[in-house]
Structure formats: structure tokens, C-alpha cells
Amino acid sequence: MKKYILRNWWRYTLGGICLVCSTLVDILVPFITLSMVDDVIVGRNMDIFRRDILLYVAAGLGRAAFQFVKEFLCDMSGCRVASGLRKDMMKHIFSLHKGYFDKNNTGELMARVKDDAGSVWDLTGFVGMLMTEATIYFFGVIICMVSLNWKLSIVPLVFMPPLAYIALHLEKQLNKDYDDISEKNAALTKVVEENISGVRTVKAFSAESSELKKFDEKNLEYADSNKKFATDLADTDPLLGMIPKIMQTFVVAIGGYAAIKGSITYGTLVAFVSYSISIVWPIENLGWMLSLVSQGLAGYKKIEKVMSTKPEITDAPMDACGEESVPDVESTSRAGEIAFDNVSFEMEGKKILKDISFTIKKGKTLGIMGATGAGKSTIVNLIERFYDTSKGAVRINGKDIKDMTMADIRAFSSVVTQDVFLFSDTITENVRLGSKDTMDELTVRRAIKSAHAKEFVEKITDGYDAVIGERGIGLSGGQKQRLSIARALAKKADLLILDDSTSALDMETEAAIQKELKDNRDMSKIIIGHRISSVKDADEIIVLENGMVKERGTHAELLAQKGLYYSTYEAQYGDYRRAMASGQ
Structure with missing residues (x-):
């Protein structure tokens, strides 16, 4: 947090100066009241009366000016601290490997970025400012009381130790409470995010009641945590309010007796009573301020936990990547060859791929088939270096991708995944993803045409500028897949990966897209x-079984082997082939 505060040092410095000035004005006003009572009311001095009136006006205007500058600069600084923290956190989250997101749910990360960063904003903004102001005011008032009458100032000082004990006890308990609230909030956010994102699935399976029950459980846990927080605050808050009132009673009684006896002036008594009343606000709000400070510190600890997570997959050292600091995409992508060299991969002790080898020359196509769980998508993850191989190497242009920068690796390929994700933005901006500042409109339209999406896009109101809903709400599965294919084609990478990305298309559209891709000899597939x-x-087809290559060859060669590929072919085309044969 220190570095974010230092970035705004001049704002905090100027805001702090104005805070001190504003607080000093508040502290010194009772001295004007003292003069008004002793010199004007008792002494009947009209010159001092005019002076004191002017001082009251000056104090009011000065305090207003200082308060404005203080509030603006301190709140602005808190905003900038939270904004910088959120930006760095998102940047760090993007740098983490895919395995991290397999183990951490979206709701928790959303809570860190949104709620916990908001708590830090409060801490470094108005809460920190208010705590500082209350501290300066409290000790300033004590000093003024001592200067007015040290004997009478003993009265409020006697009440300080119990107040300090209660405040520290409250802070400790509220800190624990907020840790629990933060955890429950993350769990509740996760349930809400999942059910809103998957609302169509929930409705399709009539699972509203069961999902609402799950929501109620998390909502109740969150409510109970907040009730515990409120109860702990309520148990202590009355004491924080009662003790100052008792203190004021003693001040009035003892000070009034001293004034009657002539030990102190009436102006001193009025000023002292004024201080005893005004010193109450830092005490009464101490619990609330400490709770917000606890929230901010607890939130920052959770953010720090995310930020301290080290990416397991990073760019290769400079001596491996080459001397240039800027990724040389051109040098790595032109040859367009990718190879798996005896690649094996396991995760958490489970073997997923074993001794996978193949080479795809530029412009060639590799087909991959296999049952669910055979390891097909894992191959894509290894090409993109979402994970590192356990054994063997993935090579681009003959170079191990572990010796390349992430920018070079990701620039080499363009992926259309099984789970199509479209952003809540225009169709054009979705296709431009990753190249929004460089991709022209013509490239976008050509890609949409090549993906056979032009017809339905132009029928939509606003066409290419139509804003599609979150995750492509409002589009059919086939339409979303075609836009996803268009996005991949627009990237113009050397390798196009289609991971079961035409499953929602009709046979005619799929065949048209396959022909379009086959005619494109500039990219491998x-x-x-x-x-x-x-x-x-495809020029070569491999069939995976249990993470190993069971069969390989062309379509005709695999049919001749009469193995797994042939069995799949018979399951899909056998009835049609036999029907055609009997018809003849």
C-alpha cells in the first residue's frame, strides 16, 4: 500500500496541511468564546467585541476553505490509490497461469477486486483522514484544557484509560468479525455470479428452488456474520457514549464550583465545557472509525494474498528469448511449423497425456479425435502454454516454447474454444479482440464473411455495430460459434485451432466453413x-485414447485400419451408408 500512497504524496501533503489548519481553527474557537465571556460580557469591552466577531467570521470562512481542499485532495488520493491497486491487481491476475483459476473461484476474485479494494479506498481516503483529524483534535483539546486549568483537566484524563481499553478491545473484535464477513461475502458473490450466469440452465432444469435454497444458506451465513459484527459494536458502543457524558457532568460540577469560588473565570469554565463537549465526537465515533480501519486493513491483506501469488509460467529469461526486449513476432511466426516432441503431461499426479508426437508444417491440417477426457483440449492448453509439459517439448519453428516470450507464443496461434465467450460489446469490437487499435473495418468484415456469419449479422438491427449481450445472450449457439471463428480468422495467426468449435453448426454451414479453411493455405490448422x-x-488425423495416440493417418488410412476411427465412422455414417447400399 505504501507505494500507492507515495504516488500521491503531494496531494496527501497539501491535504494534510489543510486538515491540520482546519483542526487548529476548531480547537482555538473556544478561546474566542472565553474572550467574549470574560472581556465582553463581564468586562463590557466593545472593542474586543468587534474583534471577536471578526475572528468568529474569519474562523468560519477559513475552516470552510481548509475543509474543502482537505476533503477534495484526501478523497481524490484515496480514489487514486484504490484505482491503482485495482489496475495492478487485474494486471497480476491476467499474469497468473490457468491452474490458478482452476483452484480459485470467480466470486472470490471479484470480491477482492471490487469490495476489498473499496475498503482500501475508504481507509486511504475519508476514514484515514477522519482518524487523523480526530487524533489531532483529541490531543489538541487536551493540551488546551491543560493550558486553561491543569487541575480541571485531570477530570477528562481520568476517563481516558477505560475509553482506550474499550476502543482497543472493540478494534480487535471487529477485525475478526470483518475477516469473517469478507469470507462470507466472497462465498455469497460466487453463488450469485454462478446463478445469474447460468440462469438459463437453472430454469431449464427447474432448479430454482434448490439454487434458491443454496443462496439462502450463503445469504444467511453472510447475514449472521453481519449480525455478529453489529452485536459486538452494540455491546461496546453504549459505554463509549456513556463515559463521556459522565466526564462532562464532573467537568460542569467541579468547574462550576471553582468558578463560584473565583478559582477560575466564567470564560474559562465556558471554554472548558465547550472542550469537554467537543472532545466527545472523536470518542463516540472511535468504534465506527476503527471498524472501517479494520475493514480496510483486512481487505488489503486479502488483496496482498492474491498479489503475492507468483505466476508459475512466465516468459523465458532474456538470454533464452534473445537480446531484443520487444517480442519479435515476425521471426517466430513466418515458418509456421509446430511440433510436439514426446510430450507428456500430468496434473496433481494424474497422467493426462503420454508421449504425444506430431509435426504440422505450414499450411497443413491436423485433425484430432478421441472420447471425452482423452486429452484433446489439453493439447491446446499446452500449445498456448497455459500449462507446461511434464516431459518433452512443444516447438514453434523448431524452438522450445519455454524459450519464447508469451507474446510470441500467443501471437503464433488463434484459438476457437468449446466454450464460446463473447463480451458485452458490439459485434465489431468482439471480432477485434486483442487488436482493437490496429484492426481495420475491412479485416473485420472479411473475417465475418469467411466464417459465414455475414448473413445473420447484417439482418440484426445495427448490424456490425449491434451490441450483443453478456456471453452472447440473444444469439444462437451456431451464431456465437461463427462469430468466435470470425474473431480467430481476423487475428491472421499462423496456426488456427478449432477445439470442437463447429458442434452447434448445421452440416451445410460446417462444410462451407471447412472449405473456406481448406482453401486458406497461409495458415496451419x-x-x-x-x-x-x-x-x-485433414492431412493427418490422430486418435487419442487415455492420453495416448492410438491411431494416426489420413481419413482413408484410418478407415482401412478398422479401429477406433472406423468405429466412430460407422456410428455416425453406418446407417446412412447401408441405406444407400440397399437403395441401389
């Missing part, structure tokens, strides 16, 4: 699918 029609035209 990896086509992963369950349908024979998706891979049959």
Missing part, C-alpha cells in the same frame, strides 16, 4: 472434433 465431417479432410 488443428481441428479437434467428435464428428468425422470435421476432420476427414
